[in-house]
Amino acid sequence: MTALPRLSTVFLAAITTLVAVLLYSPLAVPIVSSFFTIAHGNVDWSSPTLATYVALAENHDILAALRTTLIVGVCTVILSVVSGTLLALYYHSRRSGRTLLQFIIFLPFLMPPIISGLALLIFFREIGLERSLLTVVIGHTVFVLAIVYRTVLMRLQSMSRTLVEASYDLGATGWQTFWRIVLPNLSSAMVGGAILAFALSFDETMITILVTGTQSTLPVRLWAMMRLGFSPDINALVALILMFTVLLCVLAARFLIPRQVATERT
Amino acid sequence: MSGTGTIPLAERRWSLLVTVLAFALPVVFVLVPLAIFLGYSFFSVDQGTIVHTLSLGNYVRFFTDPIFLPVFWNTIVLCLSVAAICILLAYPAAYFLTTLKGRWRYALLMLLLVPLLMSYVIKIYAIRSILGLNGFLNKALVGLGILQEPSTLFVFNMNAILLTLTLLLIPFAILPIFLSLERIPQVLLRASDDLGASGLQTFLRITLPLSLPGVASAASFVFVLAIGDFLTPQMVGGISGFTFGRILYSQFGTAYNWPFGAALSVALAVVVIAAILVGERFGRNRGTAI
Structure with a gap:
């Protein structure tokens, strides 16, 4: 797209700047207020403070919710990576019913979360499963499974068949080939999928609200607090979480960009 | 001859088992809940309890x-x-x-x-x-x-x-x-x-x-x-x-x-x-x- 007239470039840059401002202003509010006091829409720039961060360390309620979120996230990651990888292998092995299976896996990701959440809520009630962290983990796993599955499947499909064939030619059994050739080649996609799954689980709000029991995750806790207004230490938490998620995102990008296949290097 | 005949059978059984296992999780936690949910839309509520008789009442109410x-x-x-x-x-x-x-x-x-x-x-x-x-x-x-x-x-x-x-x-x-x-x-x-x-x-x-x-x-x-x-x-x-x-x-x-x-x-x-x-x-x- 060369030789753009100057005027249109200025126009496009202006709109892009506007979009960036629109996207970043909701982020700026809590981050600025984690360091400065805001009263009646005016920022007091004169006195930066870390008091909110100190207060956060004392807020046991929020820290407990954060711990719950991490537990749910880790369980979700383990369950979704294991089942997502197995399902991707199943699809890749061209066994029967794979298109239908893939459709079912994608359903909770395509449907609005309120529908997936309510369907699970009724299901848990019908089978007599009390709402608890277990139901939250099931809800999250069902939701993020599609992402892990897709990530692993894409890597499987881009993997050269010659690697597997070479392994068989050299006398390896099916299991040996799986453990020593297929799995190592999938590992970075699995890590990437795990990070995406964790990020989604960490911020999942709508399904969680519907299937959670007494112990709530951080987004649900924040949602409940929002009606009353937030205490300033929440801003500190938000600033920390944002830093953490950006870091996770950079990591995920690194793992998801395919490595050079080891054989090509030598 | 019987030896060559049993291997495909065992393999077919194994293959069926793999298929069932692969479908188990998605069917139980995605398809079954959605099916029950759809079924619920034909039920009704009376005095705070759910009546399990099928009717189109909810849909009629939505449209009317x-x-x-x-x-x-x-x-x-x-x-x-x-x-x-x-x-x-x-x-x-x-x-x-x-x-x-x-x-x-x-x-x-x-x-x-x-x-x-x-x-x-x-x-x-x-x-x-x-x-x-x-x-x-x-x-x-x-x-x-x-x-x-x-x-x-x-x-x-x-x-x-x-x-x-x-x-x-x-x-x-x-x-x-x-x-x-x-x-x-x-x-x-x-x-x-x-x-x-x-x-x-x-x-x-x-x-x-x-x-x-x-x-x-x-x-x-x-x-x-x-x-x-x-x-x-x-x-x-x-x-x-x-x-x-x-x-x-x-x-x-x-x-x-x-x-x-x-x-x-x-x-x-x-x-x-x-x-x-x-x-x-x-x-x-x-x-x-x-």
Whole structure:
């Protein structure tokens, strides 16, 4: 797209700047207020403070919710990576019913979360499963499974068949080939999928609200607090979480960009 | 002979077992809940208990009660408006990105996608405080002389929902449009230039038509995400901003009518499936493969 007239470039840059401002202003509010006091829409720039961060360390309620979120996230990651990888292998092995299976896996990701959440809520009630962290983990796993599955499947499909064939030619059994050739080649996609799954689980709000029991995750806790207004230490938490998620995102990008296949290097 | 006959049988059994195991998890936790949910939409509630007799009562109520259909249409219009505004903002931004070279292009793309990672609840809260009576938006408008005094135009009503959903969902519109713009072969643009077309002509007759699949996907994404959202309207909509998602959610809370809520969900699912199909139909890339 060369030789753009100057005027249109200025126009496009202006709109892009506007979009960036629109996207970043909701982020700026809590981050600025984690360091400065805001009263009646005016920022007091004169006195930066870390008091909110100190207060956060004392807020046991929020820290407990954060711990719950991490537990749910880790369980979700383990369950979704294991089942997502197995399902991707199943699809890749061209066994029967794979298109239908893939459709079912994608359903909770395509449907609005309120529908997936309510369907699970009724299901848990019908089978007599009390709402608890277990139901939250099931809800999250069902939701993020599609992402892990897709990530692993894409890597499987881009993997050269010659690697597997070479392994068989050299006398390896099916299991040996799986453990020593297929799995190592999938590992970075699995890590990437795990990070995406964790990020989604960490911020999942709508399904969680519907299937959670007494112990709530951080987004649900924040949602409940929002009606009353937030205490300033929440801003500190938000600033920390944002830093953490950006870091996770950079990591995920690194793992998801395919490595050079080891054989090509030598 | 019998030896060769048993191996395929054992293999077939094994194969069947693998298939059953693969289907077990998705069927039990996705298909069965959705089927039960669909079944619930034909039940009814009497004195706080669910009556398990099949009837079309919920659907009849949805179509005949003067409350639900108007809210349903209004919500669809609202979400279409959100999609339209998101595209109007995202298209120029995505186009600008494709005019940049190499590293800058992806750095800026990342910059516009990072806000997706920010806590959803916190974003709603922050946007509400920006839109509020004492918020930065009112301050800016009064400061610029556009408004005489701070206005409550942007908080606790439909405008607030529209603005908040738009701010939340813009990144989902940028990505598909950017990808479709990026896929347009440069040779087409150069050919158009060589044949004497102006920049505007090239844009209107080459770039825009070839990027429409991306626009369709973006519209479908944003619409589906907007119509399924019940937390944003709950938080910024106040009393006047009543959306379908909120009515649906209330059936499982204060109204306590799960079967009717299930029927409303079916209506929502129909709209969502239609939107996905439309997005899929027009979202296919044609003519860019060279």
